[in-house]
Amino acid sequence: QVQLQESGPGLVRPSETLSLTCTVSGGSLYDSLYFWAWIRQAPGKGLEWIGSGYYTGDTYYKPSLKSRVTISLDTSKSQFSLKLRSVTAADTAVYYCARDQEEKFDYWGRGTLVTVSS
Amino acid sequence: SYEVTQPPSVSVSPGQAASITCSGDKLSDRYVSWYQQRPGQSPLLVIFQDTKRPSGIPERFSGSNSGNTATLTISGTQTVDEADYYCQAWDSTTRVFGGGTKLTVL
Numbered sequence: 001q002v003q004l005q006e007s008g009p010g011l012v013r014p015s016e017t018l019s020l021t022c023t024v025s026g027g028s029l030y031d032s033l034y035f036w037a038w039i040r041q042a043p044g045k046g047l048e049w050i051g052s053g054y055y056t057g058d059t060y061y062k063p064s065l066k067s068r069v070t071i072s073l074d075t076s077k078s079q080f081s082l083k084l085r086s087v088t089a090a091d092t093a094v095y096y097c098a099r100d101q102e103e104k105f106d107y108w109g110r111g112t113l114v115t116v117s118s
Numbered sequence: 119s120y121e122v123t124q125p126p127s128v129s130v131s132p133g134q135a136a137s138i139t140c141s142g143d144k145l146s147d148r149y150v151s152w153y154q155q156r157p158g159q160s161p162l163l164v165i166f167q168d169t170k171r172p173s174g175i176p177e178r179f180s181g182s183n184s185g186n187t188a189t190l191t192i193s194g195t196q197t198v199d200e201a202d203y204y205c206q207a208w209d210s211t212t213r214v215f216g217g218g219t220k221l222t223v224l
Contacts, residue, residue, distance in 0.1 A: 037213070039215075046202075046204065046215060046216070046217045046218040047153075047155075047161065047204050047206075047215040047218070048215065049212070049213040049214065049215060052213070060211045060212060062212065063119055063212070096160060096161075100213070102208050102213075103148075103149035103151060103166060103167060103208050104149075104151040104163055104166040104167075104206070105151070105153075105161070105163065105206070105213075106163050106166070106172065108160040108161055108162075109160065110160055111160055
Protein backbone atom coordinates (compact mmCIF):
# COMPACT_ATOMS: atom_id res chain seq x y z
CA GLN A 1 0.00 0.00 0.00
CA VAL A 2 1.45 3.34 -1.06
CA GLN A 3 1.58 6.00 1.62
CA LEU A 4 2.57 9.66 1.35
CA GLN A 5 3.36 12.06 4.18
CA GLU A 6 3.90 15.79 3.89
CA SER A 7 6.26 17.64 6.22
CA GLY A 8 7.51 21.18 6.61
CA PRO A 9 6.93 24.47 8.41
CA GLY A 10 3.35 25.43 9.19
CA LEU A 11 4.11 29.15 9.12
CA VAL A 12 5.96 31.10 6.45
CA ARG A 13 6.61 34.84 6.36
CA PRO A 14 5.39 36.88 3.38
CA SER A 15 7.95 37.18 0.56
CA GLU A 16 9.84 34.12 1.79
CA THR A 17 10.01 30.61 0.33
CA LEU A 18 7.61 27.84 1.27
CA SER A 19 9.39 24.48 1.39
CA LEU A 20 7.65 21.13 1.83
CA THR A 21 8.76 17.51 1.55
CA CYS A 22 6.70 14.43 0.75
CA THR A 23 7.98 11.07 1.93
CA VAL A 24 6.73 8.05 -0.03
CA SER A 25 6.54 4.53 1.36
CA GLY A 26 5.31 1.34 -0.29
CA GLY A 27 6.22 2.64 -3.74
CA SER A 28 9.19 3.81 -5.77
CA LEU A 29 9.75 7.25 -7.24
CA TYR A 30 11.63 5.40 -10.02
CA ASP A 31 8.42 3.78 -11.25
CA SER A 32 8.00 4.97 -14.84
CA LEU A 33 4.23 4.76 -14.58
CA TYR A 34 3.94 7.66 -12.19
CA PHE A 35 4.52 11.35 -11.68
CA TRP A 36 4.56 12.86 -8.19
CA ALA A 37 2.38 15.88 -7.60
CA TRP A 38 1.67 18.79 -5.29
CA ILE A 39 -1.91 20.04 -4.94
CA ARG A 40 -3.22 22.71 -2.62
CA GLN A 41 -6.53 23.83 -1.20
CA ALA A 42 -7.04 27.32 0.21
CA PRO A 43 -9.40 27.53 3.20
CA GLY A 44 -12.97 26.94 2.05
CA LYS A 45 -11.88 26.67 -1.59
CA GLY A 46 -11.36 23.96 -4.21
CA LEU A 47 -8.40 21.87 -5.24
CA GLU A 48 -5.60 23.48 -7.24
CA TRP A 49 -2.93 21.45 -9.03
CA ILE A 50 0.48 23.08 -8.52
CA GLY A 51 2.73 20.78 -10.50
CA SER A 52 4.16 17.31 -11.03
CA GLY A 53 7.61 15.80 -11.27
CA TYR A 54 8.96 12.66 -12.92
CA TYR A 55 11.95 10.51 -11.99
CA THR A 56 13.79 11.68 -15.14
CA GLY A 57 13.73 15.25 -13.82
CA ASP A 58 10.90 16.36 -16.09
CA THR A 59 8.51 18.73 -14.38
CA TYR A 60 5.17 20.31 -15.28
CA TYR A 61 3.69 23.31 -13.48
CA LYS A 62 0.44 25.22 -13.46
CA PRO A 63 1.16 28.11 -15.83
CA SER A 64 0.11 30.82 -13.36
CA LEU A 65 2.51 29.46 -10.71
CA LYS A 66 5.37 28.39 -12.96
CA SER A 67 7.60 31.40 -12.25
CA ARG A 68 7.59 30.71 -8.49
CA VAL A 69 7.54 26.90 -8.23
CA THR A 70 10.17 24.17 -8.21
CA ILE A 71 9.41 20.48 -7.72
CA SER A 72 12.29 18.06 -7.34
CA LEU A 73 12.66 14.34 -6.61
CA ASP A 74 15.23 12.65 -4.38
CA THR A 75 14.83 9.03 -5.40
CA SER A 76 17.50 7.85 -2.93
CA LYS A 77 15.38 9.10 -0.03
CA SER A 78 11.96 8.32 -1.59
CA GLN A 79 11.11 11.97 -1.17
CA PHE A 80 9.99 14.77 -3.40
CA SER A 81 9.82 18.43 -2.55
CA LEU A 82 8.01 21.66 -3.29
CA LYS A 83 9.49 25.14 -3.19
CA LEU A 84 7.21 28.12 -3.69
CA ARG A 85 8.98 31.46 -3.73
CA SER A 86 7.79 34.95 -2.82
CA VAL A 87 4.71 33.78 -0.96
CA THR A 88 1.78 35.99 -0.02
CA ALA A 89 -1.32 35.43 2.09
CA ALA A 90 -2.99 34.00 -1.03
CA ASP A 91 -0.66 31.01 -0.75
CA THR A 92 -2.15 30.01 2.61
CA ALA A 93 -3.58 26.55 2.04
CA VAL A 94 -3.53 22.90 2.89
CA TYR A 95 -0.83 21.38 0.71
CA TYR A 96 -1.23 17.77 -0.44
CA CYS A 97 1.25 15.50 -2.14
CA ALA A 98 -0.13 12.78 -4.37
CA ARG A 99 0.84 10.05 -6.80
CA ASP A 100 0.01 11.22 -10.30
CA GLN A 101 -0.82 8.87 -13.13
CA GLU A 102 -1.73 11.73 -15.47
CA GLU A 103 -5.42 11.01 -15.72
CA LYS A 104 -5.76 10.39 -12.00
CA PHE A 105 -4.29 11.03 -8.57
CA ASP A 106 -4.69 7.68 -6.87
CA TYR A 107 -2.88 8.10 -3.55
CA TRP A 108 -2.83 11.27 -1.45
CA GLY A 109 -1.12 12.41 1.69
CA ARG A 110 -3.12 13.72 4.63
CA GLY A 111 -2.19 17.29 3.82
CA THR A 112 -0.37 19.97 5.79
CA LEU A 113 -1.63 23.46 6.51
CA VAL A 114 0.76 26.25 5.62
CA THR A 115 -0.11 29.74 6.78
CA VAL A 116 1.58 32.79 5.29
CA SER A 117 1.71 35.52 7.90
CA SER A 118 4.11 37.90 9.53
CA SER B 119 -5.34 27.01 -20.43
CA TYR B 120 -7.98 24.32 -20.25
CA GLU B 121 -10.82 24.74 -17.76
CA VAL B 122 -13.61 22.54 -16.44
CA THR B 123 -16.76 23.80 -14.70
CA GLN B 124 -19.00 22.24 -12.06
CA PRO B 125 -22.21 23.44 -10.41
CA PRO B 126 -21.50 24.72 -6.88
CA SER B 127 -24.14 22.56 -5.24
CA VAL B 128 -26.48 19.62 -5.80
CA SER B 129 -29.15 18.35 -3.43
CA VAL B 130 -30.68 14.88 -3.36
CA SER B 131 -33.01 12.90 -1.16
CA PRO B 132 -31.71 9.69 0.43
CA GLY B 133 -32.22 6.72 -1.86
CA GLN B 134 -32.51 8.85 -4.99
CA ALA B 135 -29.92 9.25 -7.74
CA ALA B 136 -27.58 12.24 -7.71
CA SER B 137 -25.90 13.58 -10.84
CA ILE B 138 -22.97 15.98 -10.80
CA THR B 139 -21.75 17.45 -14.07
CA CYS B 140 -18.38 18.64 -15.26
CA SER B 141 -18.22 20.75 -18.42
CA GLY B 142 -15.33 21.60 -20.70
CA ASP B 143 -14.59 22.12 -24.36
CA LYS B 144 -14.54 18.73 -26.14
CA LEU B 145 -14.22 17.10 -22.72
CA SER B 146 -14.96 13.67 -24.18
CA ASP B 147 -11.56 13.84 -25.92
CA ARG B 148 -9.97 13.61 -22.46
CA TYR B 149 -10.21 11.18 -19.58
CA VAL B 150 -12.02 12.52 -16.53
CA SER B 151 -11.55 11.45 -12.92
CA TRP B 152 -13.75 12.22 -9.93
CA TYR B 153 -12.82 12.69 -6.28
CA GLN B 154 -14.88 12.71 -3.10
CA GLN B 155 -13.73 14.91 -0.23
CA ARG B 156 -15.40 14.77 3.16
CA PRO B 157 -14.74 17.61 5.64
CA GLY B 158 -11.26 17.45 7.11
CA GLN B 159 -10.20 14.56 4.89
CA SER B 160 -7.98 14.13 1.85
CA PRO B 161 -9.67 13.66 -1.53
CA LEU B 162 -10.54 10.08 -2.47
CA LEU B 163 -10.54 8.86 -6.07
CA VAL B 164 -13.98 7.41 -6.89
CA ILE B 165 -13.96 7.29 -10.72
CA PHE B 166 -11.10 7.30 -13.24
CA GLN B 167 -10.87 7.03 -17.05
CA ASP B 168 -14.45 8.36 -17.21
CA THR B 169 -16.17 5.18 -16.02
CA LYS B 170 -13.86 2.97 -13.94
CA ARG B 171 -14.14 2.47 -10.19
CA PRO B 172 -11.05 1.88 -8.04
CA SER B 173 -11.10 -1.14 -5.79
CA GLY B 174 -13.25 -0.55 -2.74
CA ILE B 175 -15.51 2.12 -4.25
CA PRO B 176 -19.19 1.11 -4.06
CA GLU B 177 -20.99 0.14 -7.26
CA ARG B 178 -23.48 2.98 -6.76
CA PHE B 179 -20.80 5.34 -8.08
CA SER B 180 -20.65 5.54 -11.87
CA GLY B 181 -19.39 7.93 -14.50
CA SER B 182 -19.87 8.93 -18.11
CA ASN B 183 -18.30 11.38 -20.54
CA SER B 184 -19.84 12.58 -23.79
CA GLY B 185 -19.40 15.70 -25.85
CA ASN B 186 -18.62 18.61 -23.55
CA THR B 187 -19.95 17.06 -20.34
CA ALA B 188 -18.82 14.37 -17.93
CA THR B 189 -21.23 13.16 -15.28
CA LEU B 190 -20.77 11.47 -11.93
CA THR B 191 -23.88 9.55 -10.89
CA ILE B 192 -24.52 8.18 -7.43
CA SER B 193 -27.39 5.69 -7.43
CA GLY B 194 -29.30 5.14 -4.23
CA THR B 195 -27.53 8.05 -2.53
CA GLN B 196 -26.76 7.54 1.14
CA THR B 197 -26.15 10.13 3.85
CA VAL B 198 -22.48 9.06 3.94
CA ASP B 199 -22.17 10.31 0.35
CA GLU B 200 -22.64 13.91 1.50
CA ALA B 201 -19.34 15.53 0.55
CA ASP B 202 -17.60 17.78 -1.96
CA TYR B 203 -16.94 16.23 -5.35
CA TYR B 204 -14.29 17.35 -7.83
CA CYS B 205 -13.76 16.43 -11.45
CA GLN B 206 -10.30 16.41 -12.96
CA ALA B 207 -9.07 16.39 -16.54
CA TRP B 208 -5.58 16.42 -18.02
CA ASP B 209 -3.44 16.85 -21.08
CA SER B 210 0.19 15.99 -21.68
CA THR B 211 1.56 18.79 -19.51
CA THR B 212 -1.17 19.97 -17.15
CA ARG B 213 -3.89 18.72 -14.87
CA VAL B 214 -6.97 20.75 -13.98
CA PHE B 215 -9.67 20.43 -11.33
CA GLY B 216 -13.19 21.68 -11.47
CA GLY B 217 -14.27 24.09 -8.78
CA GLY B 218 -16.07 21.39 -6.83
CA THR B 219 -19.71 20.53 -6.12
CA LYS B 220 -21.13 20.25 -2.63
CA LEU B 221 -23.53 17.32 -2.51
CA THR B 222 -26.20 17.65 0.16
CA VAL B 223 -28.28 14.60 1.07
CA LEU B 224 -31.53 15.63 2.76
